[in-house]
Amino acid sequence: MSSANALQILLRFLSQDAKVPLGTAMSKVKDLQSVHLNSPNEIAKSDIKALQAIFEDEKLSKQILNAAKRVVKKRVASNGDEALHPPVKRRATEAFGEPLTGAELEESLELPTVCLDEDILKKTVLFANRAPLVLAFAVVLLKYTMPEQPLSSRLSLAQAVVSTNSRTKAVSIGLESGKSAEEEGYGEGQPTVTVMGREIRVMKRWGYEWRRDEVKEKTEDGYEVETQSTLRSERTLTHEDMPALWGIDLEALKKSNEKNPAVPKTYITGNIPIYTAQSARAYLLKSFGTPEKEQQDSKTSKKQSSASKMAQKERNLGYLLGALQLLFESWSKSLSPTELDKRAWSWYVRVRPEVEGGVAGWGSKNTLKLSDILLLRH
Template sequence: MAAAAEVQALLRFLTKDARVPLAEAMPKINVLRKQQLNTPEKLAKADEADLRSIFADEKVLKQVVNAAKRVSNPKKRGPSQSNSSPAKRVKATPDFVDNEASLALPQTALSVDELQHLSVETNRAPLFLAFTIAVLAYTQPDQPLSSRWSMAQAVVSAGAQSKAKYLGLTSGPTAEEDGWAQGQPKVKIMGREVAVMRRHVALEDDGDATASADAFWGLDLDALRKSNGPLIAGKDVKSPSGPPIHKPAAARNYLLKSMMPVDYDPMQPRESNNGKGMAAKKTSTQDMAKKRLEAAAMVLKAIDAACQSWASTLSAEDLDQRAQAWYMRVRPDVEQGQAGWGQRGQVRLADILKLRKEPTTLAAVD
């Protein structure tokens, strides 16, 4: 997903450093990549006449050029940043924040063409989480990865609670229906408005935290109801378990353990232990974890390929709406009613890859 990382870096530069509105920045990404203007350093050295063909608005052009020169200047970047790092980076406060690097999406060395022939077994909730976290990289690129994981889990949890009540698996009002989301800011993700909590995040400029970013946690309304509140926007709840948010590491771990390649036989390790006892069982557990990790990486790469193919032509709102329909088209078939709750099924990655835009102008995703 190197191409996705490049897209995200460009989008972050345009929206955060050059202050270009998201809807205006997204269509420029593929054009910049095709012309090999895919880093601030290259943009800083580019002929303004060439850039003017991309950024027709003189004000926007100046913003981009000035930001590129500022970001690519080592003296202005500060000694603590590498040449490939943007001048402004998100720095989350240590309160209840997972290390951003540890929250990275899993990667696979398989090409998109190789994914065409593979399938994964999972149930609907993890697949919906995979679609949500993948599309948020394009619709909410300014949010730290920890925020995206947290908000993605908030969407999945809200949907699960509504579904459980609809199926008669739970009774009584949900925490949202009980009013625990009142007064909280809300963000619309995958067609659903979820309550969020503002978090303390700073932007680093020349090594100093000088400004606040508008970042969020996905609010765990059930946890808030159990703690009996109150929650004041912008304030962390002082409790041993932290604020009532969906923990990003928990969301990531849930996804990584919920998928499996369909050609994998879970009985095979047990039958081939050859009397090696605990050592063989440990190897089997590790092998299954690797296969689950690979399965999640394959699904995310397929979804990312679909998102990337449309990112330059759809607004963030349209891409979010499109992703909802995509999920509905490829989700595994399960039994109706309560019997289908949590039931696993197969997802053909070829079906996800069919969601890509026609490849007339599609850039390579490998």
């Protein structure tokens, strides 16, 4: 089997069978191959520690291991390729506990404290692949182009951009084929918004109450903190206010409808698959490491614990979000939201990590200099 075919099968297993977000799957394929976990069969024979070393999240690692075991078990039972395409299960809903209020949900999704100290940012170099950088760009961009959207919506819409872009890239280099769910008409009739030049199908979250009056304060070291007061009643909102939105996962919708081919593609029931804010946030938190050379040169060059690595990545994310905020803020007064959105993708292209073209560069990581982002300011 060619390396390209093996890569495609492994990616399909992660994104379809193990239900790993496509952006996460793309970024981890090469890590799996580097430890000879090239197929569901090899993953099934491994253990949770091996997967956790790559994916870092214990729950996600268990999910992947269990999916691999199911695939292998089904293959043995059927003695055919059907094992690679098991039926898609419906998402389970929460069975216990009270649902979070809007304010509680937004609080649970808070991102690391943003650093706006230019002296720190100019010296900072991160190590990451391209997909989470697109996600970070979109999350910060939406603060300026759709400021009425809560953080949960911005994370969901940004993840939709990443997944749409990832599939387009996968098709262009031969890892995916066929029409996308959007091209086949799934979600037709649902409203759309444009983020980084891409049209995203959305669902309106009518009645979602989350707003607080926010006061921004800067600390002496350049960090920005938001202090929140009482919730504003939804009755005070103007008619023009856009409701909160979710990005619809059209590819997941397509898979669920494949079980019921008689159902029209445009027919959407109450159980709409969306890009969840929680998964987008988790992806951001674990994606921005420090180049190995800088770690070796630092005084604390001893082997880091998992907690220490995560703390470092969260700090790095705060640096990246700060640099992006300074970029978009510098242009926000001279460009309309539409013009700002049009510029965003070209800015991303100018600063994204350099990787090999085609399949060889799929999911690869490289350095990201925050000074390059700051140079793009107005």
